[in-house]
Amino acid sequence: MNKTLIIGRELCRELLTVEDCIPAMKNTLRALAEGQVKMLDRSVIPHQNGNLLALMTASLLPQETAGSKVIIFPGPEAAKNGTSQGIIPLFDTVTGSLKAIVDATQITVVRTAAVTAAATDALAAKDAHTAAVLGTGRQGIAHAEAMTKVRGITKLLLWNRTQERAEAAAAALAEKLPGIDVEVCNTAEEAARNADIICTTTSARSDEPILKGEWLHPGTHVNAIGCVSPMGREVDTETVRKSRIFFDQAEAAKKSGDIAIPVGLSEIASDSENFIGDIGGVLAASLAGRTSAEDITMFKSIGISAVDVAAALVIYEKAAAQGLGVEVEI
Ligand SMILES: NC(=O)c1ccc[n+]([C@@H]2O[C@H](COP(=O)([O-])OP(=O)(O)OC[C@H]3O[C@@H](n4cnc5c(N)ncnc54)[C@H](O)[C@@H]3O)[C@@H](O)[C@H]2O)c1
Numbered sequence: 001m002n003k004t005l006i007i008g009r010e011l012c013r014e015l016l017t018v019e020d021c022i023p024a025m026k027n028t029l030r031a032l033a034e035g036q037v038k039m040l041d042r043s044v045i046p047h048q049n050g051n052l053l054a055l056m057t058a059s060l061l062p063q064e065t066a067g068s069k070v071i072i073f074p075g076p077e078a079a080k081n082g083t084s085q086g087i088i089p090l091f092d093t094v095t096g097s098l099k100a101i102v103d104a105t106q107i108t109v110v111r112t113a114a115v116t117a118a119a120t121d122a123l124a125a126k127d128a129h130t131a132a133v134l135g136t137g138r139q140g141i142a143h144a145e146a147m148t149k150v151r152g153i154t155k156l157l158l159w160n161r162t163q164e165r166a167e168a169a170a171a172a173l174a175e176k177l178p179g180i181d182v183e184v185c186n187t188a189e190e191a192a193r194n195a196d197i198i199c200t201t202t203s204a205r206s207d208e209p210i211l212k213g214e215w216l217h218p219g220t221h222v223n224a225i226g227c228v229s230p231m232g233r234e235v236d237t238e239t240v241r242k243s244r245i246f247f248d249q250a251e252a253a254k255k256s257g258d259i260a261i262p263v264g265l266s267e268i269a270s271d272s273e274n275f276i277g278d279i280g281g282v283l284a285a286s287l288a289g290r291t292s293a294e295d296i297t298m299f300k301s302i303g304i305s306a307v308d309v310a311a312a313l314v315i316y317e318k319a320a321a322q323g324l325g326v327e328v329e330i
Pocket residue numbers: 108112135136137138139140160161162165201202203204205206210224225226227228301302303304
């Protein structure tokens with residue numbers, strides 16, 4: 001019987017850099033557009049205490065690897081004990097062997113920012129040099145770094161609802177990214193108006209957008225990442241109306257409040273020509289991305305299983321090559 005490599009959270013943190021993850025995310029999004037990835041719909045079992053058990057399953061056909069993220073998204077009580085907890089088992093689809101069991105927590109942070117970076121590389125103006133991050137939690141910090149990997153970013157503008165958190169993020173980013181000017185803004189408007197790329201990465205759950213379309217100048221690229229539920233939104237209707245919009249997977253991402261709320265209010269048509277399609281189509285050159293320097297583009301993600309499995313595979317291959325992790329017979 002084959003052995004299974006167990007790869008824990010700390011090792012994942014060491015092995016999965018955003019730089020390594022971006023090419024893997026581009027390949028996976030492109031493969032999805034080309035029909036080379038199979039995914040099941042996300043299944044969720046809600047519990048009374050607010051904990052959600054989620055299962056996200058995908059098979060990467062070219063890599064002959066399949067897996068499933070099994071994760072608990074914690075409700076308010078469980079969140080006091082820390083972040084979400086989960087694993088990704090990786091199977092070889094030819095031999096049927098269980099190659100690895102990989103911790104999922106760090107993957108969720110890094111793959112989300114790396115997917116956004118892949119989309120930003122495909123859509124943002126080539127000369128974009130200022131990036132704003134609205135919401136400086138885990139995703140915000142990862143996104144700020146990821147933006148610097150795909151464009152010549154010289155300035156990062158950070159805004160958070162509680163300013164201390166933005167200041168802590170600024171200090172951490174300034175240390176990690178020497179040579180980049182990192183500034184904390186007093187308002188979301190100040191950050192957004194002065195940016196070429198804007199990432200919304202808050203955990204806001206209400207129907208009170210934090211980004212307004214009236215603040216966007218021609219040529220801006222927006223990454224709307226934080227809102228994954230149908231009930232809340234980060235970007236207002238004007239942003240949706242002004243943008244050419246791409247998704248990690250359109251069918252799933254259109255259910256998030258960023259799109260579902262303005263569609264539900266009949267403020268934009270469900271078949272609006274603003275909704276272009278999956279970002280993988282742009283990476284596969286079957287869809288046009290930015291068509292002019294004036295276009296405002298937007299990437300809306302909700303998180304898909306294929307990129308979890310692809311990121312787990314990056315970690316597994318690095319760990320196996322370096323003889324890291326713990327081998328067990330299951
Ligand atoms: N699109 C995806 O693929 C994807 C993947 C993972 C996480 N997410 C989402 O990203 C969001 C952020 O995740 P995280 O791990 O960084 O969370 P986090 O708790 O580390 O950070 C959230 C930040 O949002 C801010 N915030 C909360 N409520 C706000 C409000 N009403 N207005 C403005 N700011 C507010 C907080 O101050 C905090 O800094 C979550 O909603 C999560 O569901 C999306």
